Amino acid sequence: MNGAFERVGIRPLPPEPAAKPQRRRGAPVLSAVLLSAIAAGCLACGLFAAKDPSYMDLEHCAVPPGNAFWFGTDTMGRDIFSMIWHGGRLSLFIGVTAAAVSTVLGVVFGAVSGCAPGWLDAALMRLTEIWLSVPSLLLTVLLQAALGRASPLSLALVIGASDWTAIAKVVRTEVRQLRNSEYILAAKSMGGGFFYLLRRHLAPNFIPSILFMVVMNVRTAIAAESTLSFMGLGLPLETVTWGSMLSLSEKALLSGAWWIILIPGGFLTVTLLCVTSLGDYLRKSASRRERNL
């Protein structure tokens, strides 16, 4: 056996210089820390936010922040401190689930469209354009109405379903570029099916370019949930989320109870900001890598 190897002649691999540890420039450390703090707080809310977030203490309605109620109470006498963490859990859940839904939809739709023959591809792309042309808020409201009673899961599905077109477009473009490359043909001739090709060959090529879109979709979804719940089109008042907490703000405006508006909104905005800066960082590093290649 060894003789055979000698005949073809193995040239040993020259030792390569030890890789320098790369310093990641402009990494959003502050955002990552803040976001993980908020997420950890929301996940572990039972430990420190002991008050029942849905208990209405009617004797203490709209109490300003103080020792008894750290963040005050809302107009229905609920403790805002507890609500922030318990509601945040739901808001984050909706954001992440919706982003996951939109990613799966976008990837499958884009990959199918990218692999499809020309006429089908054109039809599918026209469909996404029509989908895009419906104002997104109207779309979510309609879809929500079609699904029936709103629950966090159904809302996440609806928001995800209304926000997949951008990902689909990117995936389709990438797949169309790749689908005739020879390594796809090779894998096909070796017996790889559609989903195998998608997972092993196509996905690694488009994931860097859609990763930041996925993160941005988390942001969009959280914002959409809060907007919908605020307008009374999303989750009902009893289901505590950052959005539904803000739906009490009209009353709060009349009584000048700023904490009911500013505290949940502040948490919401800070979360959105952190997610955005993470997404921005991902986008920049993806485009940097492409330029270096």
Added chain:
Amino acid sequence: MSIWNMALGWGKRLLTLLLSVFLLVTAVFYVSRLAPGDPLVAYYGDRVERMTPDERAWAKDRLGLNDPITVQYVRWLGRALHGDFGISYQYKMDAAEVIASRAGNTLILGGAGFVLTFSLSLLLGVLCAWHEDGPLDRVLCKLGTAASCVPEFWLSLVFILVFSITLRWLPSSGAYSIGGGGLGDRLAHLALPVSVVVAGHLWYYAYMVRNRLLEEVRADYVLLAKSKGLTKGRVMFRHCLRNALPSYLSLMAISVPHILGGTYIVETVFSYPGLGTLSYESTRYQDYNLLMLLCLLSGTVVMVSGMAAQFINQRLDPRLSARDAAGVREP
């Protein structure tokens, strides 16, 4: 030949536009009717609760809601083609009239928002590109990212809290004070909603102008222009901005529905009587005819603005129009 080709291209596009709007309207019609809820509430208000089943059936029949959805759809389509969009259940008026009475307000709000966004983003974008990576650029970029993250409805609430309730400078709702009021009154009512609309969109476009300009600045012809001895200002405005403008204009054309649609939330928070509040009400109370007309309208606006963007791209970009003249067909 070239003109004939162009006409053919635009005809094709118009056809797909009509088809798209048709598909959109069809989908909305079916989905909205599948949704649970009682459209009679919109028409009869609280009286619905006291209605006997017979009365309900009669009322539904009168509004044509008893037929299968497809029958209703065909009837609606037939009337719509003749320009009759039915009555709004809530306002008991022709849906078109309801919309006509509100459209002006939205156009004022959206138009003002659009013009301000357009001019300010151009200004800020040029400013940032001019001071690339300088302190001003950095501060503006950070500020812009932050501002674009704030949900519009919350920004509206904060504005109301600060400017209407605490400072008492500006009114918090409506388009004008009860009993009319002059131009000043209208402007005062517009100030807050318009600033929210502008704040929500401005940074995205400003950032786009900045990046587009920086791309141009990196191009070789700028070096040439500099070596000819042109000043920085001249290069920036006469060369870079001019090249960046077509793509910016076409982006703005696509964004018309975005900015108009953005007023949807703002109008609701500020109780501003425009199309946004109207669509909110019509979805919420299942005012079918009104909803359909609004969808038709917004769909058309979206598609038309998309076409306008393409047109701008073709007309304004000298490279593309040169290609047109050479008879190169679009893919």
Added chain:
Amino acid sequence: MPDEILLDVQRLTHRYPLTRTMSVKALDNLSFQIIRGEIYGLVGESGSGKSTAARCVMNLYRPQTGKILYKGIDTCYPKAFRANRRMLQASRQLVFQDSASSLNPRMKVCDIIAEPMRLQRITPPRGTLRAEAEFQLKYVGMDPGYLDKYPPELSGGQRQRVAIARALAMEPELLVADEPIASLDVSIQAQIVNLFKHLQAEHGFSFLFIAHDLAMVEFLCDRVGVMYRGRLVEEAPAAQLFARPLHPYTQALLSAIPIPDPRRERARRPLEFHGEELPPESVWIEASPRHFVLKDGRDER
């Protein structure tokens, strides 16, 4: 040893549609056979349909008419293909021309080599997939240190070796190589051809070798078919074909081989072949034992 026919290509025709009414005939009534354990070379100028033939053989394209019998199975017939899919996919392997595009740039070498085994769910004979990949990599003459590299980090010859290792990992019975050396430097070409020769001797697989470099074909192949415009114009054992080419196109092709001797090279006069269209009434005749040539039917009369 009886000559068992492994691959039998019968009257293959394939067209590429250009527009609704026009099409290009890439293969025109192509027939050839490959015997178990032989190296069959397919040569011809670019555009003569060699790659199309290879892709039809690998079931990547469906020919419009004709049959491809592999071990007696008609692979162009969907039902027969589906019934024998695993066997067909495992025992026929393909090496592409351009190794830069036939290896996924985002996969590591060890994953690339193990890919067919993973796809066919074969338990690797050397324990893990990685050990198997390492063995195959050594087998084609590369240091195991390359297992964790990505294709863009390798040279062209190394990439082609990886592609060969991937094909050999399945212990194929038929290896189809579609111009495997065309994109390589001349010195590397010799290495790869030597490697092919050595591997074929060790494994004994049948080998369809497609090339336009005649010197390599003469060195490597047992039998050679010459293609022109989608048709086979001549087929003979390699030595015989190079010693006594019969068809004018083959003669022209052979006269184009440069001679590694400056004096004789200067005297070399390439022949030209202007048979733009082969006459349709050509007939396939056996000029001498196992030496076939396409003769213009009108000459015979």
